[in-house]
Amino acid sequence: MSFLKRLKDRFQPSREKEAAGKSVEEQNEKLDDGLISIEEFEEWEQEQIGYKFKAGLEKSREKFQNEINELMARYRTVDEDFFEALEEVLIGADVGFNTVMELTDELRHVAKVENITESRDLKETIVEKMVEIYERNDDLPETVNIQEDDLTVILVVGVNGVGKTTSIGKLAYKYKQEGKNVMLAAGDTFRAGAINQLKVWGSRVDVDVISQSEGSDPAAVMFDAINAAKKRGTDVLICDTAGRLQNKGNLMNELSKMKNVIQKTVPDAPHESLLVLDATTGQNALSQAKAFKEVTDVSGIVLTKLDGTAKGGIVLAIRNELGIPVKFVGLGEQLDDLQEFSAENYVYGLFADMISNAEELDDSGGDDV
Amino acid sequence: MAFEGLGERLQATMDRIKSKGKVSESDIKVMMREVRLALLEADVNFKVVKQFINQVKERALGSDVMQSLTPGQQVIKIVKEELTDLMGGDNQKINLSQKPPTVIMMVGLQGAGKTTTAGKLALHLRKNYNKKPLLVAGDIYRPAAIDQLETVGRQIDVPVFALGDQVKPQQIVTEALDHARAEHQDTVIIDTAGRLHIDEGLMNELKDIKEIAKPDEIMLVVDSMTGQDAVNVAESFNDMLDITGVTLTKLDGDTRGGAALSIRSVTDKPIKFAGMSEKMDGLETFHPDRMAQRILGMGDVLSIIEKAQATVDEDEQKVLQQKIKDQSFTLDDFLEQMDQVKNLGPLDDLLKMMPGANKIKGLDKMQMSGNEIDHVQAIIRSMTMDERENPSKINASRKKRIARGSGRTLQEVNRLLKQFNEMKKMMKQMTSQKGKKKNPFGNMGLPF
Ligand SMILES: Nc1nc2c(ncn2[C@@H]2O[C@H](COP(=O)(O)OP(=O)(O)O)[C@@H](O)[C@H]2O)c(=O)[nH]1
Ligand SMILES: Nc1nc2c(ncn2[C@@H]2O[C@H](COP(=O)(O)OP(=O)(O)O)[C@@H](O)[C@H]2O)c(=O)[nH]1
Ligand SMILES: [Mg+2]
Ligand SMILES: [Mg+2]
Numbered sequence: 001m002s003f004l005k006r007l008k009d010r011f012q013p014s015r016e017k018e019a020a021g022k023s024v025e026e027q028n029e030k031l032d033d034g035l036i037s038i039e040e041f042e043e044w045e046q047e048q049i050g051y052k053f054k055a056g057l058e059k060s061r062e063k064f065q066n067e068i069n070e071l072m073a074r075y076r077t078v079d080e081d082f083f084e085a086l087e088e089v090l091i092g093a094d095v096g097f098n099t100v101m102e103l104t105d106e107l108r109h110v111a112k113v114e115n116i117t118e119s120r121d122l123k124e125t126i127v128e129k130m131v132e133i134y135e136r137n138d139d140l141p142e143t144v145n146i147q148e149d150d151l152t153v154i155l156v157v158g159v160n161g162v163g164k165t166t167s168i169g170k171l172a173y174k175y176k177q178e179g180k181n182v183m184l185a186a187g188d189t190f191r192a193g194a195i196n197q198l199k200v201w202g203s204r205v206d207v208d209v210i211s212q213s214e215g216s217d218p219a220a221v222m223f224d225a226i227n228a229a230k231k232r233g234t235d236v237l238i239c240d241t242a243g244r245l246q247n248k249g250n251l252m253n254e255l256s257k258m259k260n261v262i263q264k265t266v267p268d269a270p271h272e273s274l275l276v277l278d279a280t281t282g283q284n285a286l287s288q289a290k291a292f293k294e295v296t297d298v299s300g301i302v303l304t305k306l307d308g309t310a311k312g313g314i315v316l317a318i319r320n321e322l323g324i325p326v327k328f329v330g331l332g333e334q335l336d337d338l339q340e341f342s343a344e345n346y347v348y349g350l351f352a353d354m355i356s357n358a359e360e361l362d363d364s365g366g367d368d369v
Numbered sequence: 370m371a372f373e374g375l376g377e378r379l380q381a382t383m384d385r386i387k388s389k390g391k392v393s394e395s396d397i398k399v400m401m402r403e404v405r406l407a408l409l410e411a412d413v414n415f416k417v418v419k420q421f422i423n424q425v426k427e428r429a430l431g432s433d434v435m436q437s438l439t440p441g442q443q444v445i446k447i448v449k450e451e452l453t454d455l456m457g458g459d460n461q462k463i464n465l466s467q468k469p470p471t472v473i474m475m476v477g478l479q480g481a482g483k484t485t486t487a488g489k490l491a492l493h494l495r496k497n498y499n500k501k502p503l504l505v506a507g508d509i510y511r512p513a514a515i516d517q518l519e520t521v522g523r524q525i526d527v528p529v530f531a532l533g534d535q536v537k538p539q540q541i542v543t544e545a546l547d548h549a550r551a552e553h554q555d556t557v558i559i560d561t562a563g564r565l566h567i568d569e570g571l572m573n574e575l576k577d578i579k580e581i582a583k584p585d586e587i588m589l590v591v592d593s594m595t596g597q598d599a600v601n602v603a604e605s606f607n608d609m610l611d612i613t614g615v616t617l618t619k620l621d622g623d624t625r626g627g628a629a630l631s632i633r634s635v636t637d638k639p640i641k642f643a644g645m646s647e648k649m650d651g652l653e654t655f656h657p658d659r660m661a662q663r664i665l666g667m668g669d670v671l672s673i674i675e676k677a678q679a680t681v682d683e684d685e686q687k688v689l690q691q692k693i694k695d696q697s698f699t700l701d702d703f704l705e706q707m708d709q710v711k712n713l714g715p716l717d718d719l720l721k722m723m724p725g726a727n728k729i730k731g732l733d734k735m736q737m738s739g740n741e742i743d744h745v746q747a748i749i750r751s752m753t754m755d756e757r758e759n760p761s762k763i764n765a766s767r768k769k770r771i772a773r774g775s776g777r778t779l780q781e782v783n784r785l786l787k788q789f790n791e792m793k794k795m796m797k798q799m800t801s802q803k804g805k806k807k808n809p810f811g812n813m814g815l816p817f
Binding site for chain 1: 406409412414478479481510511513514517521565595597598599619621622627628
């Protein structure tokens with residue numbers, strides 16, 4: 001079986017299953033009645049997530065695939081023009097510059113060694129290499145580090161306006177839905193209205209928000225919050241922080257102070273340090289990831305605003321160069337517009353059409369070459 | 370910033386040509402590839418890059434480069450010229466109406482900086498044009514958006530018109546305009562909610578507001594860190610609303626800001642302002658030529674010097690330079706300098722804007738936070754005037770006294786004295802070296 005076919009089988013829920021359109025209730029009932037096994041239920045659930053994720057990426061994907069297909073149609077032979085155009089397609093998706101160069105250099109090599117002259121014959125290798133880059137750091141924990149019977153502290157950091165506070169609202173909702181006791185800490189004491197913004201999310205989700213007045217020391221807010229969380233037996237404490245550009249030394253120091261205050265009370269906290277990245281951001285996201293990783297030991301990324309036309313391809317480079325996995329994606333401004341990230345679905349999403357096109361070629365015999 | 374500037378990029382080619390002594394067409398091709406990479410690294414949209422490269426190549430293939438003794442420099446010169454040209458030459462001012470009120474409408478994606486920039490513009494117009502601005506809270510969607518604008522209004526003492534989040538923005542704007550006329554507010558700045566350019570419903574809302582308010586300025590606010598998507602965003606907003614100006618925010622970061630070029634090239638609308646901080650006074654007029662240099666990774670030296678000059682009194686500077694020259698710079702002068710440094714903002718921010726600063730090892734570690742400056746100042750303040758002028762007089766018992774008086778440790782006092790000594794040595798070198806190698810800080814009068 002070709003690599004593409006394998007990829008496809010792995011990620012695309014079979015059409016019949018999708019068409020059946022079973023609801024959560026239906027499936028739950030079946031599970032209760034013993035009609036399906038827990039494994040079957042989980043498999044179904046996984047498909048649903050994949051499906052919703054795909055729908056969210058639809059717009060970004062469409063453009064990307066059009067570009068790839070156009071590329072293959074226009075450049076039939078594998079030559080420098082082809083590689084230059086391929087570089088542009090990948091760069092157009094904001095895939096990190098070095099990653100693109102690495103990828104195309106490898107492809108040049110493969111084409112030379114295997115004597116590939118038709119661009120179509122290189123398609124499969126392109127996808128293969130992309131996935132490879134993604135899976136290179138396969139041992140990275142993709143799941144969120146939640147302490148089962150103890151307080152979990154999640155610190156949320158990033159530059160200005162990327163969607164930290166909104167993502168915190170969504171995360172609070174998610175953990176609340178899972179039956180957890182959630183608390184929020186209003187660590188952005190700088191931006192106008194930031195505390196109230198978090199409070200609005202707090203009341204939407206119905207969770208406690210620990211705050212002080214605007215202008216107060218964010219480390220002091222962290223101190224309050226972590227103690228309150230311990231006292232009240234909170235399961236998950238999510239800490240908001242002010243946006244800060246990564247080149248501002250004094251603000252980055254402030255962040256490390258906040259982290260230290262948290263660690264004084266709960267030594268192994270923060271259990272997760274999530275860096276929020278805006279999918280529209282270009283190469284600078286790499287510099288952001290580097291700087292925040294140094295200060296707060298970032299354990300995962302929340303990639304927001306994927307409901308737009310930006311593709312956020314820079315996460316490929318970040319994963320490749322810094323080994324930080326994406327854990328969630330933001331697909332809108334509502335409470336439930338947060339999805340757990342699946343690298344496979346993401347790559348699949350970017351390449352779905354390419355795969356089905358290749359499939360068609362496969363199906364039509366493939367000996368017309 | 371991990372990226373090389375165009376200068377470094379072209380270095381290898383330039384070296385090769387130098388040894389060969391003649392420029393070939395293939396040399397130009399190699400150089401064009403480097404230019405292309407430099408622009409792509411800076412986030413300029415790849416289509417824009419392509420167009421641009423073709424233009425530059427055409428000129429480069431003309432006689433001026435091929436026959437030049439310094440072809441690399443020539444290419445950089447052409448690139449810079451073409452880029453500056455594309456960026457739009459001179460700075461363009463904000464549109465003001467002859468007949469008040471002037472109406473300005475802020476539009477853009479979520480989190481771009483519209484609300485912050487609305488406040489900054491209000492302050493700018495009041496300060497520099499003597500206007501009486503009114504801010505209008507037209508974002509009814511984002512939680513606490515109205516509260517944010519009201520807080521901004523309080524900070525700069527500008528009134529905010531709001532009707533809560535249950536009234537449609539169209540209605541809010543209609544009533545705001547009536548209100549402005551009644552209250553003789555001659556400038557109305559409408560804050561709107563962030564929206565995706567593909568969100569038809571919300572884009573139509575903006576069209577409605579435009580219809581109602583007939584704005585003199587439709588200001589598209591774009592985050593300078595935006596990548597390839599900048600073209601889509603700018604093109605959509607421009608097609609829908611026929612924007613009149615652009616503000617590029619968060620340029621105080623370390624992004625190359627290639628989005629600026631992308632936006633210019635797809636909309637042909639002027640970038641009028643640059644957001645340089647989160648604070649209300651952090652709005653600067655946009656200089657296309659400087660942006661061109663920044664995109665090419667040549668650093669924004671002029672902006673840094675301007676910033677320094679704005680803070681450092683010119684007469685004081687002359688006196689200081691004289692002192693440096695005749696070696697009479699004392700700890701007391703140093704104390705004063707510290708104040709100026711504090712006014713300048715965090716030192717490392719400034720340094721990071723320097724061309725080539727990313728190459729200096731350990732720069733990222735070198736930070737002088739406001740606290741540290743305070744400590745150093747406290748120590749100097751605990752010295753007598755005589756001690757400040759003749760630090761060699763400070764013996765062990767005096768050191769102890771100074772440490773106690775300033776609440777700092779003996780080590781800190783020692784360290785400061787040692788640093789000051791080294792600084793004086795450096796100044797001596799700098800003055801004797803003058804004219805040989807230019808020190809970028811040489812004429813800024815700053816002792817570091
Ligand atoms: N379309 C879209 N907008 C988002 C998403 N996440 C956040 N936003 C919006 O981005 C803006 C900035 O978000 P906020 O949470 O305040 O950012 P912060 O400054 O990082 O805390 C707000 O208008 C949010 O509604 C997302 O996934 N999709
Ligand atoms: N460093 C910096 N931050 C900025 C600048 N302009 C806006 N911001 C920040 O970016 C974030 C989003 O700004 P906001 O005005 O709320 O964006 P809006 O959603 O477009 O209204 C806030 O944290 C602002 O403080 C700027 O020029 N520099
Ligand atoms: Mg926030
Ligand atoms: Mg706003």
